[in-house]
Amino acid sequence: MTHLADMAWPEASDRAASGDVLVIPLGATEQHGLHLPLTTDTEIAEAVVVRAALLEPRIVVAPAVPYGSSGEHQDFPGTLSIGQEATELLLVEICRSATIAFSHVVLACTHGGNAGPLGRALGRLTAEGRSVRGWWPRWGGDLHAGATETSLLLALDPARVALDKAVPGDLRTGAELLPELTEHGVRAISASGVLGDPTGASAESGMALLDEAAADLASTVATLSRADEDVRPSGPGPSSAPASFSSSSHTGGGR
Numbered sequence: 538m539t540h541l542a543d544m545a546w547p548e549a550s551d552r553a554a555s556g557d558v559l560v561i562p563l564g565a566t567e568q569h570g571l572h573l574p575l576t577t578d579t580e581i582a583e584a585v586v587v588r589a590a591l592l593e594p595r596i597v598v599a600p601a602v603p604y605g606s607s608g609e610h611q612d613f614p615g616t617l618s619i620g621q622e623a624t625e626l627l628l629v630e631i632c633r634s635a636t637i638a639f640s641h642v643v644l645a646c647t648h649g650g651n652a653g654p655l656g657r658a659l660g661r662l663t664a665e666g667r668s669v670r671g672w673w674p675r676w677g678g679d680l681h682a683g684a685t686e687t688s689l690l691l692a693l694d695p696a697r698v699a700l701d702k703a704v705p706g707d708l709r710t711g712a713e714l715l716p717e718l719t720e721h722g723v724r725a726i727s728a729s730g731v732l733g734d735p736t737g738a739s740a741e742s743g744m745a746l747l748d749e750a751a752a753d754l755a756s757t758v759a760t761l762s763r764a765d766e767d768v769r770p771s772g773p774g775p776s777s778a779p780a781s782f783s784s785s786s787h788t789g790g791g792r
């Protein structure tokens with residue numbers, strides 16, 4: 538079994554005791570243009586983790602976190618943001634709980650808006666001696682609901698993509714857009730909500746991106762040590778042993 542959702546606690550106990558790794562997909566519920574569903578980020582995060590688990594049997598797939606920090610998309614109806622503070626606390630508490638049993642936890646994040654809270658949560662958890670790391674796909678490409686995410690959804694479930702409604706949005710880079718985005722939100726910049734150009738998207742390139750990300754996540758998990766070779770928190774206080782921690786090497790843009 539791969540999914541926590543399919544296990545009773547004794548199996549979770551066995552998997553944790555044998556040094557298997559809990560991977561939690563982190564998504565969001567936010568607008569993704571006129572052509573993609575609001576749950577796009579969550580679906581993509583889950584799909585990558587499930588695919589990685591096919592490559593790396595030590596992965597235990599946790600239920601996805603479907604909400605995150607999406608304030609920049611708040612002017613679009615259907616966006617459900619819990620904000621930065623709640624996202625940080627949610628991640629801290631889930632990982633405190635998860636690391637009671639699991640030696641290692643990986644937070645697999647496909648939503649750029651979670652970068653700040655995730656980084657702060659990782660800092661706190663690492664200071665507590667817990668082995669929790671963040672993982673981001675290295676997709677690059679356009680920022681939000683453009684060719685990258687549209688290709689990914691086309692690969693996962695083309696029936697969920699309204700390609701006839703896909704329109705190009707603002708094509709500036711994240712660095713160029715950030716000041717305006719932070720101050721005014723996405724809607725002031727892009728009427729459709731798209732930041733990028735979805736019109737060149739294809740299922741084929743989406744599948745290649747999924748495969749590449751799954752392989753990268755699987756190899757990240759494979760580097761984590763087995764149980765008892767590594768630190769585990771033994772109580773509520775911080776551990777003095779070193780924890781393995783890797784900060785994000787890629788912020789994932791504005792996804």
Ligand SMILES: [Zn+2]
Nearest residue numbers: 577578686792
């Ligand atoms: Zn997204």
